[in-house]
Amino acid sequence: MQKTALTPYAHLPRSHHDRHVLTSTVDVFGAAHWLLTERAPQPGGDVLPFDTLVVSVQPDGDVELTELSAVRARWPHLDRLPDGRFVAAASRARRYEDANQVQIFDALGRETLSFSVGDAIEHLLVDEAGHIWVGHFDENPAGIRRWNATGRLVWTSDDAHIPDLFDCYALNVSGTTAWACPYTDFPLVEIRPNRPDQPVTVRANSVRGAKAVAVHGGRVAFYGGYGEERDRLAHGELTETSVEPKEVGLLSLPDGPAPGRRRVVSRGSRIYVQAEPFSAWGVFDLSS
Known part of the structure; x- marks a missing residue:
């Protein structure tokens, strides 16, 4: 089975x-x-909130430092808006975290706005227009939703x-x-x-359990899976209604080994992977 190595990206x-x-x-x-803490x-x-x-x-390669004051989520999601502001969000919306679940911080690290996008956040990603995409895990039936940076819901998968x-x-x-690949049937969903x-275009797909997806032109790659397939890299080609499977590798x-515990982020043709101790990102680029 062919092995593809990530390219070093950022440290x-x-x-x-x-x-x-x-x-x-x-x-x-x-x-x-x-996002760093002491x-x-x-x-x-822990006493909440805390500074980060x-x-x-x-x-x-340029490095920027931004101190965020009074972050309220112990295990937050993080992203940056096109205007330089940061978004931090608690994955769970419970009790005091509900109305204040998502925090928007200005370029000086001061909170300017807070709102809720619902419990059970699996993914939170900002697009080029400054909209916040949220994909939920199975404890929230909301599916996939798109919010603007003031907390208004502008698209839903309902x-x-x-x-x-x-x-x-x-x-x-x-x-x-x-692009999304949701449980249980794992179709490849294109959302414009x-x-x-x-x-929305829904394509049938036979690859199960992928945690990341990259798309370029008429090609797609799925990363991850269940059990022994957690490091799988499965390629496919897009038709109008389905993903036609092609080669499968790792x-x-x-430097060669499997990532072990990792984070993944999917952006266009790229899948970024960060392995423990989470100090470096590597990238797979389907367009290369």
Whole structure:
């Protein structure tokens, strides 16, 4: 089975390796961001809110530091809006976290707005227009939704005729388009809200359990799966109604081993992978 190695992409500067990585992501413009705290959060034992540091590494290697004041989520999702503001969101909306679940921070790290997008966030990704895409896991039947940066719901999968959308396993947001691969049947769902004639296209797909998806032209790649297929990289070609399977291989770290515990972010033709200790991102690019 062919093995494909990730290409090194972005590294957390060594001067910040003494801090705990609370979460990390790669935004729609290719900048990598790390949300850092002095120590790892302890369930039920921390005083909320707390201050954090965002270390941003631009595609050209420039480093930016932003201190976020009074973050309320112990295990947040993070992304950056096109105007430089940051979005931090708690994956669970419970009790006091509900109305304040999503926090918007200005370029100086001050909270300017908060709102709720619903419990059970699996993915949170910002697009080039500044909309916030949220894919939920199976404890929230909301599926996939798109919000603007003021907390207004602007698109929902409720009437999109996506079959058996119980858990958004994979979500890819690039430009203003989203691609998803939801449980239980794992179709490849193309979402273009700005296209009035056909905003959603659903393609049958035989690849099960993928956690990330990359799309380029008429080709697609799925990363991850169940059990022994957790490092699988499955390729396919798009038709009008289905994904036709092609070769299947493995995706590894740049130096050869399997990633183990990891984070993944899907953006257009790219799948970004960050393995423990979460200080570096590697990338697979389907367009290469």
